Amino acid sequence: MVTFITRPLTAIILFFVMIPALAANLQSRVDRQQMGSGETIELTVSLDKQVLFGEPDFSSVEKNFDIVGRNRRSRISFVNGEKQSYTQWILTLSPKRAGTLVIPSFNFKGEVSDALEIKVRKPTATTDPGAAVFTESILEKNSVYVQEQALLTLRLYTTLSLSNFSMSEISIPNAQVVKLAEEQYQKQIAGIDYIVVETRLAIFVDNSGEVSIPSVRYSGIASERSNPYGSIWSRRGGKRLAVNTEEKVLSVKPRAAHATMNDWLPAREVKLYDRWSEGKPTLTVGEPVTRTIALSAAGLTGAQLPPFSSNESVDRSEGFxxxxxxPQLEDKIGVQGITGTRVESMAIVPTQAGTLTLPEIRVQWWDTVNDQLRETVLASTSFEVLPSADITASQPGLPAAALTQENPATTPLSGSIAPAENSWLVIILAVTNGILILITAVFAVLWWRGRQLNDYGAETANKQALTGNKLFKEIRVAAASTNYSALREAIIQWARSHWRDQHIHTLEQIASQVNGIDLKPQFQQLDACLYDKHNGAITPPDLVTLVDQLEKIHKTTFPDDPLAGNNHSGKKQKTQELLPLYPE
Structure with missing residues (x-):
C-alpha cells in the first residue's frame, strides 16, 4: 500500500519541478491589441536570461509595420540567494495599413515566441482647426481631363515641437505624382500661433474615372514648444504623434470628343518660338547654321510634349x-505647377544658292482654362542663300586698263624720198631689203612668241601639278588626324584644282563629277560626322577607302604625283617632252 501511494506522489513532484523548464523562455507582448491607423504600439520581446550579443531577427515585422523606435534593456538580480536575469527588446511599431495585422513569432537561441494579432482601424483625418495638431488637404480642381495637371496642397498645423518628423508618400495607380515644393511658415488662427508645413504636389492621371487620392500620414515625437515661433523640429522628449490628411476623390474626364488633334495636350498656355545660332543669319552654300525650336506648355511635363519640327518638309526641298x-526636355516648377519645355535643334546646310523657305509649324492643344481647342503657330520664314564665299573670291575683277586690239603700225613719212635720177637699182635694192627685213622681223616675233607660250604652258602645267599634289597631301593629313572639318574643306579645294572649276562647293557636286567610282556613301558619312553628332560616324576603313578612291582620280591628272611614290618631278618630265620640238 505504501508503494502504491509513493509512486503517484513522486510523479506529481516531478511534474511541478519540470514546469519552469517547459515554460517558454522567449515571450512577446504588446501594450494593446487594437489601435488606429495613425497610432503606434509598443512590442516587448523578453528572454529570461542575460544576452550580451545579438538579438532576434525582427525583419519579418516590417511586412506589416514600420519600426519607428528601438530600445534594449537587461537586468540581473539575486532573490533568496538565487540569480535571476532577463533581456528585453522594445520596438515601437506603426501599422502600414488598416485591417488585422500579424506580428510573427521569433526564434532566438533555440527559443520561439508566439505570434500576435493586432486590429488596426481605418485612418481618421484630424481636421479640427482648434486642435493642437490638425491637417488640411485642398485640390485646386475636383475635375480634370486625362493627363491634365491636378494640383494638391497638403498642410500640417501644429503648436507642438516635433522631432523625428516624417511624411508618408502618395502612390496612385496609373498616375504620376510630382512633388513641387515643401515649405514651413507661421500662421495665427483664432489667436493661436501655428507652425505650418505645406507640401504641393502635381498629379497626372492616365485613365478616366473616379480616382481616390489616399490620405497622407504625418508622424513625429511631440512636446510643448517653449518658443511658439521656434522650429518644429526641436529635439525634446515627448510622445509619438501621428495624424492623417483627408482622403480626396478626383474626377478624371476622358479626352474631349471634338478634339481633333493627333496629340492630346491639355494645358493652360502653349508657346512656340525659335532662335538661330547667329541671330537671323545670312545663309551661304555649304555653311551650316543651327536653328533651335522650343515648345513650352504650362501644366504639362516636358516628357508629355510630342516632336514638332518641320524637318521632313525641309528635307523634301531641293538644295538643302x-x-x-x-531633343532636350526640361521642367520648371512655379506657383501654378509645372511648365514643360521640349527643345529641338537642327543643322541646316544649303547645297545650292537660291531661296530657302522653312514651312510654318502648327501645334494644336486643349485650353483647360477656357475649355476649348486652340492652335499655336510658328510662322514660315524665307532666306536668300548666297553662293559660297570661295566662289565669289575666285571671280576676277576688271583690269585696270582695257587691252587694245593690235593693229599694224603705220608711220607717216616725214619727207619725200627723191629717187636717184639715173639709178633704178637703188630703188629696187631698197624695196627688196625692206621686204626681207619685214619678213625676218615677222618670223622673229613668231618664234619668240611660240617660245614664250611653250615655256608658259610648261610652267603652268608644273604649277598645277604642284598645287594638286599639295592639296592632295592636305587630304591625307586631315584624314590621318580624323579632322573631319579640315578633310571636307581639303577635298573641296583639291576638286576645284583637279577639275579647274571654282563653282564646286559641296561634296555632292564632287560625287556627280566622277564616273565609275561611287563616292556618295563616304561623302554622306563625312557630312553626317560634321552635322549629325548622334547618328554620324565614319569608320577608319571607310576613311581609308575614301582616300584611296580620291587618289585614283588624282593620278588620272597627275600620274607623276610624288605622293603616289614617283620620284621624278613634273618639271623634268615636261622638259624632256619639249626637247624634240627644237632640233639642233
Missing part, C-alpha cells in the same frame, strides 16, 4: 540638308 540633334 538637315541634321537633327537629340
Amino acid at each position: 540638308k538637315v541634321y537633327d540633334d537629340q
